[in-house]
Amino acid sequence: MQFITAEDAAGAGDVVVVGSGFGSLFFLKRYLELKPRSRILILERGRHNTSEWQQKNLKNSDLPETSTFVNESPKDWAFTIGLGGSTNCWWGQSPRLHPSDFELRTRHGVGVDWPVTYDDLIPYYKQVERIMPVSGPDDLDSEFPGTGQYPQRPHRMSSADERIRSTPGHKHFVVPNARLTSPLNGRGKCCASSTCNICPTGAKFTAFNGLADVLSHPGVRICTESEVRALDVEAGTVRKALFAHGGREHLASGDLFVLGANAIFNPLILMKSGIGGHGVGRYFGEKMFARVEVLLDGHQHFDGGTATTCFNLSRLDGPHRGQMGSAVYYIENNPMIPGLRVAKGRWREVMQVSVYVEDLLLESNGIFDEGGELPVLRHAGFGSYARRGLQAAVDAMPAMLKNLPVESITLKEIFPVLGHLQGTTRMGLTKEDSVVDAGLMHHDHRNLLIVGTSVFPTMGSVNPTLTASALSLRAAERMLVRR
Amino acid sequence: MKMPSPSRRTILLGGAGLTVVGAGVGGLAAAATLEHYLEGLVRHTFRRERIDPEGVDLFVSEFIAHADPGTISKSTLLARAAGVVGVAGVDAALSGYGGYAEFKRRLVTQFLLNSDYFYRSDASEPVHCLEWTGVCVNPFARFNDD
Structure with missing residues (x-):
């Protein structure tokens, strides 16, 4: 990787990329395949915290994300600041969105x-x-057409999963994830440690082990600890990025600008730059994350081969979505959280089920620039659409688990955070309904792309990473083919 | 069940001064420090097991070192209460409360997964604490190539 100083960044790239998470790096992956002689400048707010640093310090970043915004919401927000962005902290769950999620x-x-x-x-x-x-x-083609065979064989499901799958008509599948089942290119296989945010074996995909070819591309320069504050626009074209580094402000010029900060800072940069579009900073949110505890009578759990073994799609889509959110159940295989059952001889007779529930992205929830250094986050909390979806999902669990010896099913808690920030620069057909088009290009400023989950117009209930990454690949391809 | 790897099996203070800790914990009524309280709670919970007492000391040190400030704060209050009514008294009085149950569950789970409890070939064997590990802690995992 070629790290440069802020002084050298001024004319270092034809393409200036803000942020270095999934959206940015998958865009660059395809862009550099098609234009390998390009000069790329990545401006990353955080440091380069290596995998070794993360292992040693048991955290993904030295910069707490909560120090970067003012939260006036009843819930929390989580992300990672540093080179590689959320490729560091994610847990590797990689399902596709459901076809209906695109046509809600x-x-x-x-x-x-x-x-x-x-x-x-x-x-x-x-x-x-x-x-x-x-x-x-x-066997996921029935739910996600065109899936076919994955490059890596599936993780071993738990014996509880096997029993759930013995129900005729089940919708219970091994969950796709970016944690290796077979060693590859120096990466070990998953050890089921359930410490995936700091994967001890390299099994989980990160920017460093899976997109090193992008970060180390001879045309890529990286300037860390560089916080982009605004974009300079002349006659409808973005010319420069204004960024702070070491207490001073700098400018980086370019022909193409890619905003891949996140759903908080992408819109903040637009607002600071006077760049508009319908809903800049609005429609902010994330899905609901709840934990349901299932006490088992005589069945020993935690014998699957990875942190989360299967997902159940029985509430993923259907007519209910007119009234309540889609829900997906994840079968957890981690004995540490919240812990084993405190009953001698029955330690393993407990199973945690994570339930992700879709909520509606409302215009009233958003990121606000009130003139201070930090953006203000205002979110009213989970809506009735999500709450009804969760209740229905919990009510449906006895039927889903009928082949397991279930003693009780208890909704234990709704977590205040999931780490799936979405909305704020939504994609759409026109500038009257959105900020960017189907190719992630800003409707008015045609050398400005916005990548990552901030462009999602709806959230669905499964993890968004694979979709954000796919959108970036597609955006690079569409843009270069058009040119 | 998978057998532990050699490193996992590394036993700290193994075999040193094993003590049979019986059901009686009345002597723990004077528990006042956080360390003594947590040690007492482990021994009380596993009072029908033979456990390595020095290993418990080390486990408690590691548990405290890795615990969040909230857990430390709450368990310090519990330690004070235990100084009055004993570990068993606190356990009996608070067993129905969610917050206490969650705290005890974390402690017990950490002890189980940081000991050779599940690796013993015979349940009558003494329990030894192992080197504290934050990784690869699922002793029940099975893999497709097993």
Whole structure:
């Protein structure tokens, strides 16, 4: 990797990329394949905290994210600041969004439709799954068409999963994830430690072990500890990025600008730059994350081969979405959190189920620039759409688990944070309804791309990473083909 | 069940002064420090097991070192209460309360997974504490190539 000083960054790139997480790096992956002689400047707010540093310090970043915003919400927000962004802290879950997630308005009469469809993304999903690579089962085509076979074989499910799958008509599958089941290129296989944010074996995909070719590309220069404050626009074209480094302000010029900060800082930079579009900073949110504890009578759990073994899609889509959120159940295989059952001889007779529930992205929830140094986050908390979805999901669990010896099912808690920030620079067909188009290009400023989950118009209930990465690959390809 | 790797099996203070800790914990009524309280709670919970007492000391040190400030604060209050009514008294009085149950669950789980409890070939064997590990802690995991 070629790190440069802020002084040297001024004219270091034809393409200036803000942030270095999934959105930015998957965009660059395809961009550099198509234009390998490009000069790229990555401006990253955080430091380069190596995998070794993260292992030693048992954290992903030296800069607490909570110091970077003012939270006036009843819930919390989490992300990682540093080179590689959230590729560091994520846990590797890599499902695709469901086809209906892209057509929520048309199919269910709520939310909005995306300007891209599931079918549009299939080839890009396949590419991301190959790059990471993703492990998964070969029977997901019924739910996610075009999945076929994953590059890595699936993780071993738990014996509880096997019993759930013995129910006729089940929708219980091994969850696709970017944690290796077979060693590859110096990366070890998953050890089921359930410490995936700081993976001890290299099994989990990160920017450093899976996109090192991008970060180390001869045309890429990286300037860390550089916080982009605003973009300089002349006659509708973005010319420069204004960034702070070491207490001083600097400028970096370029022909193309890619905003890949996150759903808080992408809109803040736009607002500080006077760049508009419908809903800049608005429609902010993330899905609900709840924990349900299942006490088992005589069944020993925790014998799967990775942190989260299976997901159940029985509430993923259906007519209920007109009234309540989609929900997906994840079967957890981690004996540490919240712990074993405190009963001698029955230590393992307990199973945690994480439930992710879709919420609607409301215009009233957002990121606000009130003139201070920090953005202000205002979110009213989870809405009734999500709460109804959670209740229905919990109510459906006895049927889902009927082949297990269940003693009790208890909704234990709704967590205040999940780490799936979405919305704030939504994609759409026109500038009257969105900020960027289907190719992630700003409607008015045609040399400005916005990548990452801030462009999501709706959230679905599964993890967003694979989709954000696929959108970036597609954006690079569409832009260069058009040019 | 998978057998532990040699490093996992590394036993600290193994075999040193094993003590049978019986059901009686009345002597712990004077527990006042956090360390003594946590040691007492481990021994009380596993009072029907033979456990390595020095290993418990080391486990408690590691538990405190890795605990969040909230846990330390709450367990310090519990230690004070235990100084009056004893570890068993506190345990009996608070067993129905969610916050206490969660705290005890964390402690017990950490003890189980940082000891050779699940690796013993015979449940009558003494329990030794192992080197504290934050990784690869699921002794029940099975893999497709097992």
